[in-house]
Structures are given as C-alpha cells and as structure tokens.
Amino acid sequence: MSDNAIPKTRPLVVELVGPAGVGKTTLLRVLNQQNPEVVAGVHPHRGRYAISLISNTLLFLPTFLWRYRKSRWFTWNETRSMMHLKAWYHILKQKAPSNNLATILDHGPIFILTQLREFGPVFTKSELYDKWWHKSLDQWGSILDLVIWLDAPDAILLERIFDRNRRHKVKQKSEEERYDFLARYRESFQSIKVKLAMYPNIRNLHFQTDQKSPEQIADEILATLEGEVK
Numbered sequence: 001m002s003d004n005a006i007p008k009t010r011p012l013v014v015e016l017v018g019p020a021g022v023g024k025t026t027l028l029r030v031l032n033q034q035n036p037e038v039v040a041g042v043h044p045h046r047g048r049y050a051i052s053l054i055s056n057t058l059l060f061l062p063t064f065l066w067r068y069r070k071s072r073w074f075t076w077n078e079t080r081s082m083m084h085l086k087a088w089y090h091i092l093k094q095k096a097p098s099n100n101l102a103t104i105l106d107h108g109p110i111f112i113l114t115q116l117r118e119f120g121p122v123f124t125k126s127e128l129y130d131k132w133w134h135k136s137l138d139q140w141g142s143i144l145d146l147v148i149w150l151d152a153p154d155a156i157l158l159e160r161i162f163d164r165n166r167r168h169k170v171k172q173k174s175e176e177e178r179y180d181f182l183a184r185y186r187e188s189f190q191s192i193k194v195k196l197a198m199y200p201n202i203r204n205l206h207f208q209t210d211q212k213s214p215e216q217i218a219d220e221i222l223a224t225l226e227g228e229v230k
Contacts, residue, residue: 011039011100012225013092013143015108018150019185020170021160023209024106027150027221030214035222037101044087052086053079063128071122078120081112089139102146102225109140110147110192118188137192141199145228148221149189152210154182203228 016024031038056079064073074082092103113136116124123129152160158178161170170178196202205224207217 011098012102012145012228013105014102014146014148014225015105015110015144016148016150017108017110017189018209019157019182021157021164022150022152023160023214024150027209027214027217028104028106030218031104031221034215034218035101037099038104038222038225039100039102040104040106042088042091042103042105044091048087048090049083052083056082056086059132060123060128063126064123068121068123068126073123074121078116081107081116085109085112085136085140089136089143093139093143109136109144110189110196113137113140114185114188114192118184137195141196141202144196144199144202146203146205146224147196149193149204149206150209150217151186151206152208154179156210157182 016028018024028040032040088105088109113133117133124133158170170181173181193204196204203224205221207220209217
C-alpha cells in the first residue's frame with residue numbers, strides 16, 4: 001500500500017482524459033469487464049440538474065445581457081455540460097460508502113472545463129465566468145483521485161474518428177483544420193494539467209493508446225486503483 005493510500009470509504013473518483021479517437025469508451029468498457037466494481041459515471045436525480053441549470057442561468061445571464069448580448073449564449077451541449085459539472089460534484093463530494101472500487105468519468109470535469117474554455121462563447125472570457133471556472137476546478141481538484149491521460153498520434157486519432165459511425169465536428173473540417181483542432185485540445189489539456197499540479201491528492205497516469213492494448217492499459221490502471229485502497 002502506498003503512503004498516501006485512500007481508506008476504502010468511498011469509490012475513487014477517476015477521469016479519463018484525451019482527444020477524440022483515443023479510445024476512452026473502449027478502455028472504460030474493458031475496465032468494467034475486468035472488474036465490475038469499476039463503474040461508469042454518476043447519475044444524479046433530475047432535480048439536481050434542474051437546480052444546476054437555474055443557478056448557472058441566474059449567475060451568468062445578467063452579465064451576459066449587459067455586456068455580451070451581441071455574442072452567442074451557451075449552446076445546449078455546453079449548458080448540459082455545466083449542469084453535469086455541478087450535479088456530479090454535489091453527488092461525489094458526499095463520499096458515501098460503497099462496495100465499488102472506482103467511479104470513472106468519461107467527458108468529466110477536466111474535459112468539460114477544457115472544452116468550455118477553448119471552444120465556448122466570448123462570454124467565457126469574462127471575469128465572472130473566469131471566477132466560476134476556477135471555483136469549479138478547485139471543487140473538482142479536491143475530490144479527484146486519479147486522472148488517466150490518454151493520447152495517440154494525430155493520424156491514428158483521425159483514422160479512428162472517421163472509421164466509427166459517429167458524428168464529430170472534425171469530420172466537417174479541412175485536413176489542416178483537423179490537425180489544428182487536435183493541437184488546440186492538447187495545448188488546453190496541458191494548461192489545465194499544470195493547474196492540477198496544485199492538488200497533491202490527484203495521481204496521474206499517462207498512456208499512448210497506439211502502443212498498448214486496452215487490456216494492457218486496464219491492467220495497469222486496476223493495479224493502481226487496487227493498490228490505493230488496500
């Protein structure tokens with residue numbers, strides 16, 4: 001057991017982070033197959049999402065109408081992401097005892113905060129939003145136990161994106177724009193990774209998914225998770 005091992009009072013909170021096509025969904029499925037005590041996501045009551053929607057709207061809308069009304073408001077996907085961010089946090093911060101080993105978040109807080117800051121509306125440059133963003137990061141920084149960073153060469157990522165029957169904005173872009181899009185994600189992930197270094201409770205694992213199979217990566221992740229709670 002490591003010196004910083006976490007008492008088994010709650011599932012560990014883990015996020016898979018990486019660009020589209022890196023294999024997050026496949027890895028999550030393999031993790032659950034290898035250990036059913038590793039579960040995907042958290043599912044708050046719908047009322048919790050409604051509370052998140054109302055509170056965010058009341059917080060942001062006056063400033064938006066006053067200074068940013070000529071620009072766009074948050075899209076529904078962005079609004080839903082912010083609802084998830086708040087609702088998930090209020091559930092997971094309770095640290096309720098459970099027989100599960102870990103709760104794994106795909107498109108979790110790090111992804112959401114990165115996406116909003118890099119691709120969100122002009123309003124995300126406001127002082128009010130910046131305070132909300134850093135508060136959200138600080139909240140999640142206090143409860144995240146492990147971040148699993150996944151990556152692969154751009155050519156492989158793009159091949160995987162186009163091979164799967166799923167919509168993605170990169171499919172509508174030129175070749176140059178596709179590589180620029182992936183580069184922006186990596187730069188944003190690197191920026192938030194630096195900020196996460198302020199939270200000593202967060203462990204980090206890094207994998208290149210073109211160099212190891214999902215099963216090999218899952219074995220290493222499970223060994224880390226199981227070692228943290230023994």
